[in-house]
Amino acid sequence: MSITHPSFKASDGKPVSEVKFPKEGPPPITVKNLTMAYGTFVLMKDINFTVNHGDIFIIMGGSGSGKSTLLRHMLGLIEPAKGEVLYGDFNFTKAEPEQREEMLRQFGVLYQGGALWSSMTLAENVGLPLGEFTNLSPSEIRDVAALKLALVGLKGFEGYYPSQISGGMQKRAGLARAIALDPEILFFDEPSAGLDPISSRLLDDLILELRDNLGATVVVVTHELASIFAIGSNSVFLDAESKTVIANGDPKDLLKNCKDHRVRAFLTRGDEDKKDEKSARDHG
Ligand SMILES: Nc1ncnc2c1ncn2[C@@H]1O[C@H](COP(=O)(O)OP(=O)(O)OP(=O)(O)O)[C@@H](O)[C@H]1O
Ligand SMILES: [Mg+2]
Secondary structure (H helix, E strand, C coil): CCCCCCEEEEECCCCCCCCCCCCCCCCCCEEEEEEEEEEEEEEEEEEEEEECCCEEEHHHHHHHCCHHHHHHCCCCCCCCCCEEEEEEEEEECCCCCCHHHHCCCCEEEEECCCCCCCCHHHHHHHHHHHCCCECCHHHHHHHHHHEEEEEHCCCCCCCCCCHHHHHHHHHHHHHHHCCCCCCEEEEEEEECCCHHHHHHHHHHHHHHHHHHHHHEEEECCCCCCHHHHHHCCCCEECCCCCCCCEEEEEHHHHHHHHCCCHHHHHHHHCCCHHHHHHHHHHHH
8 A cells, every 4th residue: 555645745846755765775774983961961872783774673771771862862953972873874963954854854753752732633733744844735734644644543533632532542643743754764752651551562563564564664762571572673772870782683682692681681670680589599
């Protein structure tokens, strides 16, 4: 099924869905020697990783380790203290504001707590980026917004206001807004936070579907273990204490093979630590 509206064009006339990141090209995202700081407070040093085509790349780590901050660096909302972020061959960190803006249009973002505008209907919320970045007519915008809402299972809810739908539905509407411009790369910060396990599972399925249907690359910040294992194909683990990345790879492989006790404790919800303590007590 094609999800791109036939007349869906960026304001310069190029189709928005034009592939900027060819599959045979360099990795869509490279983070190189990144140091993140708020003023003189250094949060993380020497972060290095690449995100490959079609990855669902998980940024994980404890609360306050800097996951959202890393995402903000990747989106140019915070400048690196050191290092750079590249999209394909494009050095995002060194680029001019207009070039960055152009690149950001290829991205869809769902921020942590990703609020919808409460005074706008779901269709108006989803239509917002279309009005801003395309030359579609109002009726075309309504059509595309309805299509995107249908993709996330919200057909028939176009005229509802955010307060009239559940939290899980709001997350999905946020997702519909993030995919409004047919992005090449999607960024989600804690998409399933606050959802019950079933809704959370459905959202994971939806993220997998969007990756497959849009051919997009997805970056997800999350500490929901079920999601990490269900959708993650690659990951980085941020450790607040050592202030750097202490594991990188498919989360399922990390669970099997990573020896670092901090990563193991996280991926097993501390169960292994508890077992170790118990066996020390039993034998001690
Ligand atoms: N605007 C800011 N100015 C100064 N310090 C900040 C700012 N935003 C975040 N921090 C600090 O940076 C650290 C990392 O915050 P961040 O929000 O990136 O963590 P996180 O891993 O996303 O946490 P959570 O899982 O709770 O969302 C925290 O210690 C926080 O206090
Ligand atoms: Mg966060």
